[in-house]
Amino acid sequence: MKFIKITKTKAYFSRFQTKFRRRREGKTDYYARKRLILQDKNKYDTPKYRFVVRFSNRKITCQIISSRINGDLVFCAAYSTELPKYGIKLGLTNYAAAYATGLLCARRVLVKLGMDKMFEGVKEPNGEEYHPEELENRRPFKCILDVGLARTTTGAKIFGAMKGACDGGLNIPHSTKRFPGYKEDNYDPQVHRSYIFGQNVADYMTYLQENDEAKYQRQFSRYIKEGIKAEDLEEIYTKAHAAIRADPVHKPKEKDPNLKPKSYKKQRLTLEQRKQRVLDKIEEARKKYQENQDNDDDDNDDDDDNDDDDDN
Amino acid sequence: MPNSKGYRKGTRSKFSRAFREHGPLGLSTYLRTFRMGDYVDIKVNSSIHKGMPHHFYHGRTGKVFDVTPRALGVIVNKRVRNRIIPKRIHVRIEHVQKSKCRDDFLERLHKTSFLKNQAHKLKVELKEAEENKNNEKIEEIKKQQEEMKKSFRALKRLPQQPKSGFLVEVDKTAETPIQTLKPLKFIPHF
Numbered sequence: 001m002k003f004i005k006i007t008k009t010k011a012y013f014s015r016f017q018t019k020f021r022r023r024r025e026g027k028t029d030y031y032a033r034k035r036l037i038l039q040d041k042n043k044y045d046t047p048k049y050r051f052v053v054r055f056s057n058r059k060i061t062c063q064i065i066s067s068r069i070n071g072d073l074v075f076c077a078a079y080s081t082e083l084p085k086y087g088i089k090l091g092l093t094n095y096a097a098a099y100a101t102g103l104l105c106a107r108r109v110l111v112k113l114g115m116d117k118m119f120e121g122v123k124e125p126n127g128e129e130y131h132p133e134e135l136e137n138r139r140p141f142k143c144i145l146d147v148g149l150a151r152t153t154t155g156a157k158i159f160g161a162m163k164g165a166c167d168g169g170l171n172i173p174h175s176t177k178r179f180p181g182y183k184e185d186n187y188d189p190q191v192h193r194s195y196i197f198g199q200n201v202a203d204y205m206t207y208l209q210e211n212d213e214a215k216y217q218r219q220f221s222r223y224i225k226e227g228i229k230a231e232d233l234e235e236i237y238t239k240a241h242a243a244i245r246a247d248p249v250h251k252p253k254e255k256d257p258n259l260k261p262k263s264y265k266k267q268r269l270t271l272e273q274r275k276q277r278v279l280d281k282i283e284e285a286r287k288k289y290q291e292n293q294d295n296d297d298d299d300n301d302d303d304d305d306n307d308d309d310d311d312n
Numbered sequence: 313m314p315n316s317k318g319y320r321k322g323t324r325s326k327f328s329r330a331f332r333e334h335g336p337l338g339l340s341t342y343l344r345t346f347r348m349g350d351y352v353d354i355k356v357n358s359s360i361h362k363g364m365p366h367h368f369y370h371g372r373t374g375k376v377f378d379v380t381p382r383a384l385g386v387i388v389n390k391r392v393r394n395r396i397i398p399k400r401i402h403v404r405i406e407h408v409q410k411s412k413c414r415d416d417f418l419e420r421l422h423k424t425s426f427l428k429n430q431a432h433k434l435k436v437e438l439k440e441a442e443e444n445k446n447n448e449k450i451e452e453i454k455k456q457q458e459e460m461k462k463s464f465r466a467l468k469r470l471p472q473q474p475k476s477g478f479l480v481e482v483d484k485t486a487e488t489p490i491q492t493l494k495p496l497k498f499i500p501h502f
Contacts (some may be wrong), residue, residue, distance in 0.1 A: 013333070016332075017332040017334060018331070019335075020336075020338070030336055030339075031336075032336075033339065034336075034339060034342060035345065037339060037342060038342050038382075039343075040381035040382070041345065041379050041381060041382065041384065042379045042380060042381055042385070042407060044345050044347070044379075045345050067339070067343060069340045069343045069344070082314070100449065118371060230420065
């Protein structure tokens with residue numbers, strides 16, 4: 001055996017200082033978090049809200065969160081898995097879905113605060129830069145975008161969610177620099193608008209239909225199954241925006257009081273079960289040995305003498 | 313060679329971070345709110361270089377007189393020769409902790425004021441009952457008052473009292489239950 005010098009000695013472990021748990025899990029950027037949470041001390045207990053956008057492989061989460069020492073409080077949340085209710089059944093992680101989820105979250109918050117009539121936002125999205133205006137006696141709900149660990153490139157979907165929230169009436173300070181359609185110091189709202197209505201997806205659909213039918217079938221099989229064509233997408237999203245504005249309130253699912261949540265706990269064996277398991281294993285081994293012996297018997301008769309040396 | 317007068321002189325251990333507590337701070341330090349009049353302990357966190365007070369103030373407790381976006385103004389007493397100066401320093405939040413020095417007092421204060429309130433209420437009720445000549449109620453209230461008086465005696469904080477008397481158990485079955493020890497006779501061996 002090669003000689004390997006152990007670097008992780010007992011001393012290493014006893015001196016090791018672990019990073020924060022969420023840093024170890026790779027989920028939180030504490031450098032950013034500190035700066036997002038920190039409220040001026042001369043504002044005392046005034047909560048500082050962040051508009052948190054997180055993408056998973058299958059869904060988008062938009063939440064409005066304020067921080068407390070005991071833990072963060074989620075004031076309001078919207079998930080892209082709710083979009084089927086508003087007519088968006090597929091493509092729940094694309095740019096248009098991000099926009100819709102952001103919009104849903106924003107409208108929900110405003111309804112919750114009773115401010116939904118005051119801050120309508122942009123009813124027909126056109127991709128143009130929009131910041132809600134202050135009213136005489138009310139300022140728009142302010143929150144700051146919390147991107148998490150996402151890479152803030154131009155055209156990223158996080159900003160789609162943010163745009164949805166801004167158009168919904170929230171005041172999230174931003175500039176157009178990272179929106180799709182920003183190119184060489186010029187912002188083209190039309191490009192952004194096309195993304196908001198899923199035209200990037202639609203264009204790809206038409207492109208594949210013309211050039212590579214097989215791939216089209218594979219890539220958009222579920223769209224085909226639902227009967228959604230490239231031309232339909234814009235309408236779907238327009239209708240969804242309207243539906244969201246009409247009824248953003250979250251209705252919690254009816255919980256069946258008799259239904260116990262599925263327990264993923266690994267059930268430990270009792271003593272009797274363990275003993276039985278041992279006996280079963282012995283029995284199995286014995287059977288297998290017998291089989292092997294029988295097979296050997298059939299093959300060569302000389303080995304009869306060895307049968308006496310049995311187990312037990 | 314005289315002592316050097318560097319600002320952080322003599323802070324090698326005072327300002328060193330604790331074992332396995334290096335690196336960035338947990339965020340609860342940043343989420344605490346302070347109000348003017350709060351008592352705070354100053355405990356320097358040497359990983360945060362901004363807003364660090366002079367090492368004299370490390371371990372002192374003072375009262376908050378000012379709250380700024382990232383720091384607190386604290387009044388700390390400093391003895392300079394023949395007088396004590398109430399010094400006003402501004403310290404960043406990371407170097408400050410809420411003091412528990414007032415907690416004990418405030419707890420006691422709330423308790424006594426609550427009981428005082430109760431007693432006053434009873435007094436008022438008693439007066440009312442006497443006016444209405446409700447004898448049952450009067451007796452009831454007087455009983456409650458007696459109970460309260462008992463608890464009042466326990467309110468005052470007493471210094472540690474001398475130990476009360478106790479009985480020493482003697483094993484009567486032993487050969488010599490009580491042994492009397494006497495000094496041995498002094499035999500000079502010189």
